[in-house]
Amino acid sequence: MSRRAGSPAAPGGAGQGRPDAGVGRVTWQALRARRAAVARLAGWSAVEALPALLSGLLVARAVDHGFLAGRLGVGLGWLAALAGAVLVGAVATGRTYRSLGAVVEPFRDDLAARVVRAALAGATRPDARPDGAAAARLTHQVELVRDTFAGLLMVTRGFLFAAGAALLGLLALDPVVAALVAAPLVAGVAVFLAALPAMAGQQRRYVRAGEELSRSAATALAGHRDVRACGAAERVVADVGRRVAAQAAAERTLARMSAVRSLSLGLGGWLPLAILLLAAPWLVGRGLTAGAVLGALIYVSTGLQPALHALVQGVGGGGLRYVVTLDRILRTCPEPGDPPATAGPPTGVDESAPAVRARGLTFRYGAAARPVVADLTLSLPTGDHLAVVGASGAGKSTLAALLSGLLPPQAGTVRLAGVEISARGPGELARLRVLLPQEAYVFTGSLGDNLRYLRPDADDATVVAALDALGVRALAARIGGLAAPVAPDALSAGERQLIAAARAYLSPAPLVILDEATCHLDPAAEAVVEDAFADRPGTLVVIAHRISSAVRARRVLLLDGDRPALGTHEELLARSAAYRDLVGHWDARPAERAPAGRG
Numbered sequence: 212m213s214r215r216a217g218s219p220a221a222p223g224g225a226g227q228g229r230p231d232a233g234v235g236r237v238t239w240q241a242l243r244a245r246r247a248a249v250a251r252l253a254g255w256s257a258v259e260a261l262p263a264l265l266s267g268l269l270v271a272r273a274v275d276h277g278f279l280a281g282r283l284g285v286g287l288g289w290l291a292a293l294a295g296a297v298l299v300g301a302v303a304t305g306r307t308y309r310s311l312g313a314v315v316e317p318f319r320d321d322l323a324a325r326v327v328r329a330a331l332a333g334a335t336r337p338d339a340r341p342d343g344a345a346a347a348r349l350t351h352q353v354e355l356v357r358d359t360f361a362g363l364l365m366v367t368r369g370f371l372f373a374a375g376a377a378l379l380g381l382l383a384l385d386p387v388v389a390a391l392v393a394a395p396l397v398a399g400v401a402v403f404l405a406a407l408p409a410m411a412g413q414q415r416r417y418v419r420a421g422e423e424l425s426r427s428a429a430t431a432l433a434g435h436r437d438v439r440a441c442g443a444a445e446r447v448v449a450d451v452g453r454r455v456a457a458q459a460a461a462e463r464t465l466a467r468m469s470a471v472r473s474l475s476l477g478l479g480g481w482l483p484l485a486i487l488l489l490a491a492p493w494l495v496g497r498g499l500t501a502g503a504v505l506g507a508l509i510y511v512s513t514g515l516q517p518a519l520h521a522l523v524q525g526v527g528g529g530g531l532r533y534v535v536t537l538d539r540i541l542r543t544c545p546e547p548g549d550p551p552a553t554a555g556p557p558t559g560v561d562e563s564a565p566a567v568r569a570r571g572l573t574f575r576y577g578a579a580a581r582p583v584v585a586d587l588t589l590s591l592p593t594g595d596h597l598a599v600v601g602a603s604g605a606g607k608s609t610l611a612a613l614l615s616g617l618l619p620p621q622a623g624t625v626r627l628a629g630v631e632i633s634a635r636g637p638g639e640l641a642r643l644r645v646l647l648p649q650e651a652y653v654f655t656g657s658l659g660d661n662l663r664y665l666r667p668d669a670d671d672a673t674v675v676a677a678l679d680a681l682g683v684r685a686l687a688a689r690i691g692g693l694a695a696p697v698a699p700d701a702l703s704a705g706e707r708q709l710i711a712a713a714r715a716y717l718s719p720a721p722l723v724i725l726d727e728a729t730c731h732l733d734p735a736a737e738a739v740v741e742d743a744f745a746d747r748p749g750t751l752v753v754i755a756h757r758i759s760s761a762v763r764a765r766r767v768l769l770l771d772g773d774r775p776a777l778g779t780h781e782e783l784l785a786r787s788a789a790y791r792d793l794v795g796h797w798d799a800r801p802a803e804r805a806p807a808g809r810g
């Protein structure tokens with residue numbers, strides 16, 4: 212049974228962003244900006260299609276008027292004409308590549324310039340952190356877009372001209388034959404086009420899985436000393452391993468989906484051949500000549516079939532990579548003129564979705580260990596203020612880590628503002644939530660640097676307002692103001708917690724999770740901090756260590772083995788013996804922990 216805690220959930224989130232009009236718009240702009248080169252490409256493509264247009268007709272003539280009529284010279288003459296058309300087509304093919312370069316290379320340059328502009332803008336931001344892996348990834352993506360764009364143009368225009376020419380030739384041979392071929396061809400193309408969105412979605416998941424893997428491996432590598440020092444090697448290896456498995460699974464699904472390509476090829480490329488062969492006696496009975504039947508077979512086997520094959524392989528492979536990769540570049544490197552969809556907050560954020568939505572959340576620290584969190588379902592609307600309580604070891608910190616994406620659940624999902632947490636990178640997560648642990652992190656640097664760490668653009672007035680709200684003004688004055696250096700070792704644990712709290716308060720993240728983050732403050736200082744966070748726009752989760760935190764909260768979640776309970780403080784007092792016990796235990800505690808101040 213699902214252990215539900217929380218109000219019925221609002222409709223789910225918007226899901227991940229999909230390759231949108233941005234890709235179509237940029238592609239269209241690229242083609243329009245090089246109209247002359249595109250026109251030249253189309254012109255040479257038409258000439259290139261000459262053999263496809265004439266092959267069946269000329270072979271039919273050669274057979275009917277030449278070889279079958281006993282006039283070898285006439286037959287050879289028609290075949291020579293076909294050879295001439297093939298020669299002209301070959302010259303045109305060479306020219307198409309020149310025109311293609313004139314369309315594709317400037318497009319690549321545009322994209323490279325976009326990437327460089329975005330990298331420069333990122334590097335000069337005050338919160339800039341060097342990310343060589345991202346720059347290399349983007350450069351690689353630009354090259355991928357260039358190659359796949361060229362391939363897409365070639366196969367699409369190749370199919371349009373070759374299939375168009377073959378159908379015209381068939382029409383000239385016999386309209387009934389043209390209809391017999393066109394019907395399955397249209398069905399094959401329709402099946403392929405219908406499956407494209409699903410294939411694009413899967414391709415997107417594959418690319419995202421690759422990015423997640425590279426990010427997680429790069430982070431693990433960069434922080435390997437800390438990982439070892441904290442004994443987190445096992446967890447980090449498991450995390451990277453999970454992403455390797457996710458990418459492999461996405462690639463396997465993608466490979467399975469290629470079956471759709473075979474189906475569409477079978478329908479559009481092979482079925483017309485079978486139909487023609489089966490219908491040959493009937494067609495001949497209707498007066499079609501042997502040469503015309505052979506010509507029709509040539510149109511299908513050397514014109515339509517290869518063109519469809521190239522289209523399906525090209526669009527289904529490189530074409531999908533083009534859409535997905537270009538979409539990533541546009542999202543990662545937005546330009547001022549872009550529509551808002553490509554910029555702004557993390558993609559997929561749904562402001563109407565609950566701030567937090569956990570479903571079937573399960574976590575255990577070892578394969579054989581009992582679950583610390585078992586099948587927990589919880590929904591917090593935006594603006595909620597939840598206190599999480601429970602005996603020591605009940606799993607409160609584990610839940611905080613799960614809700615903030617620091618621990619991956621073994622089962623179930625967590626969504627923040629409609630965003631699936633496991634699919635997000637550290638940057639996106641940082642914009643969605645801030646987790647404040649018990650051990651406050653204060654680094655050597657100025658007080659201002661420490662406070663602005665999560666919001667570098669906060670001006671002095673904003674910072675001072677945060678200090679006021681949290682009751683930290685006096686401490687800041689004691690340190691010597693925002694510009695004064697902070698020596699972390701010279702601060703008490705409570706003072707460090709106050710500075711970390713002000714930093715989290717200033718963060719733009721709408722969800723704040725305080726994991727016993729005020730445990731070294733005296734009750735009065737703790738009340739000021741919690742009240743300030745409760746008044747801050749957004750959602751607050753407090754892992755409570757005092758009854759007062761539960762009383763202040765709008766709702767309380769009691770973690771009690773596999774029987775969690777959710778309600779107001781009064782409701783839980785009335786209906787939960789475990790909660791009454793806990794409250795009694797808290798009330799009976801003789802002394803609170805050390806107050807803030809130098810200790």
Ligand SMILES: Nc1ncnc2c1ncn2[C@@H]1O[C@H](COP(=O)(O)OP(=O)(O)OP(=O)(O)O)[C@@H](O)[C@H]1O
Pocket residue numbers: 576583601602603604605606607608609610
């Ligand atoms: N890294 C870990 N490896 C193995 N077990 C762990 C780990 N971290 C926590 N646990 C176990 O998981 C259970 C829940 O721990 P958690 O820290 O989430 O509880 P808590 O309710 O926050 O406790 P407290 O109030 O004492 O901080 C405990 O039994 C703990 O021993």
